[in-house]
Amino acid sequence: MAQSASAGLIVDSFDVDTDVNIGGQYSYFHDITGYGFTPGLDTAWSGSLAIEIFDDGCDVFFCADEWFLEIALVQVEELDFDSGGITFGDFGSDLELEALTSLNTNGQLNVTIRSISGDFHIGHSTLSVDVPTPGTAALLGLGLLGLGLGHRRKKT
Ligand SMILES: [Ca+2]
Numbered sequence: 419m420a421q422s423a424s425a426g427l428i429v430d431s432f433d434v435d436t437d438v439n440i441g442g443q444y445s446y447f448h449d450i451t452g453y454g455f456t457p458g459l460d461t462a463w464s465g466s467l468a469i470e471i472f473d474d475g476c477d478v479f480f481c482a483d484e485w486f487l488e489i490a491l492v493q494v495e496e497l498d499f500d501s502g503g504i505t506f507g508d509f510g511s512d513l514e515l516e517a518l519t520s521l522n523t524n525g526q527l528n529v530t531i532r533s534i535s536g537d538f539h540i541g542h543s544t545l546s547v548d549v550p551t552p553g554t555a556a557l558l559g560l561g562l563l564g565l566g567l568g569h570r571r572k573k574t
Pocket residue numbers: 474475476477478483484537538
């Protein structure tokens with residue numbers, strides 16, 4: 419029998435530790451199945467993604483690579499800009515429905531970071547996901563149902 423996540427909050431954080439060159443890109447993914455998250459059994463209700471993006475400094479003769487401002491395009495799953503987007507430094511965003519759907523499908527979140535301008539370093543990437551235990555989820559569902567009923571009763 420598959421085991422479901424017992425923890426309410428799953429945090430997956432690691433050092434991507436990668437340079438992105440001018441015009442370059444880098445892709446990686448977070449995987450929360452290692453934290454007891456079972457796709458199909460557990461459901462991520464909300465989450466957030468934080469990525470360190472900072473200047474890599476001068477690494478070319480005469481610092482030609484540092485003539486450009488660092489601008490990164492962060493793509494979370496599909497390129498639809500509802501989470502993700504263009505950043506001039508560290509990235510932080512709540513996950514949108516599409517990203518949560520991907521997490522709930524296979525427990526993985528794909529991230530691609532492109533250089534729009536300049537070169538930079540990717541540091542730690544931290545994914546935080548709220549996964550209510552089945553019991554809590556049921557209670558929350560009942561609570562929402564109760565709110566809905568109360569609301570309807572008030573109307574009539
Ligand atoms: Ca550089």
